[in-house]
Amino acid sequence: DGGITQSPKYLFRKEGQNVTLSCEQNLNHDAMYWYRQDPGQGLRLIYYSQIVNDFQKGDIAEGYSVSREKKESFPLTVTSAQKNPTAFYLCASSILGQGDKVEKLFFGSGTQLSVL
Amino acid sequence: AQSVTQLGSHVSVSEGALVLLRCNYSSSVPPYLFWYVQYPNQGLQLLLKYTSAATLVKGINGFEAEFKKSETSFHLTKPSAHMSDAAEYFCAVTFTGTASKLTFGTGTRLQVTL
Numbered sequence: 001d002g003g004i005t006q007s008p009k010y011l012f013r014k015e016g017q018n019v020t021l022s023c024e025q026n027l028n029h030d031a032m033y034w035y036r037q038d039p040g041q042g043l044r045l046i047y048y049s050q051i052v053n054d055f056q057k058g059d060i061a062e063g064y065s066v067s068r069e070k071k072e073s074f075p076l077t078v079t080s081a082q083k084n085p086t087a088f089y090l091c092a093s094s095i096l097g098q099g100d101k102v103e104k105l106f107f108g109s110g111t112q113l114s115v116l
Numbered sequence: 117a118q119s120v121t122q123l124g125s126h127v128s129v130s131e132g133a134l135v136l137l138r139c140n141y142s143s144s145v146p147p148y149l150f151w152y153v154q155y156p157n158q159g160l161q162l163l164l165k166y167t168s169a170a171t172l173v174k175g176i177n178g179f180e181a182e183f184k185k186s187e188t189s190f191h192l193t194k195p196s197a198h199m200s201d202a203a204e205y206f207c208a209v210t211f212t213g214t215a216s217k218l219t220f221g222t223g224t225r226l227q228v229t230l
Contacts, residue, residue: 004159006159031215031216033215033216040125040222040223041222042206042220042221042222042223043160043206043220044220045216045218048215048216050216056216058216090159090160092159092160092215094215097213097214097215102148102165102167102210102213103213103214103215104162104165104215105152105160105162105215105218107159107160107161108159109157109158109159110157110158110159112157
């Protein structure tokens, strides 16, 4: 089945530690996204990538880093600079819209990150 | 700047009752509007989208939404609620058709009671 796989489902971070969240897709989508979800705040875009070896900052990129070495993979690193990392992190992918084609997002099942 | 407002962070309905979840947007240009649903501990999945074709949009699981430009609204409805509809619902807007420019609302949690 085609889809997006996020791992791990739960992750704990110690003070001063960097942690990496995995996101893999087999939908052959060009674009991939990372969102952060906090209770009562909806989803906020962290980073996105429309092509391999290129990515763009979203609305809340500070304290996070990404890479896009392969089309299928878009890992997110939560660095020690992110002082409030506890949240639910969602990875998504889409085709790239052309003309009036509006992109539909496909989401993974998320990673819950907590601070020890 | 684009934005969406979802009125009511929690909505409770009885099974079989009408579901109405409200979404209003702010825009100076025609928007693309979406409703996504999130079941507990899951990602989001698309319910329906408005892309300037028909103003009444039908989605999955019996949901539909009507685009009303005069009211800047895109409310989500379902004639008869089912227990399986209990979830969180997000309205989202973009003015470019580009997913990277999507703005999500804060969500409405729907509870369905017997």
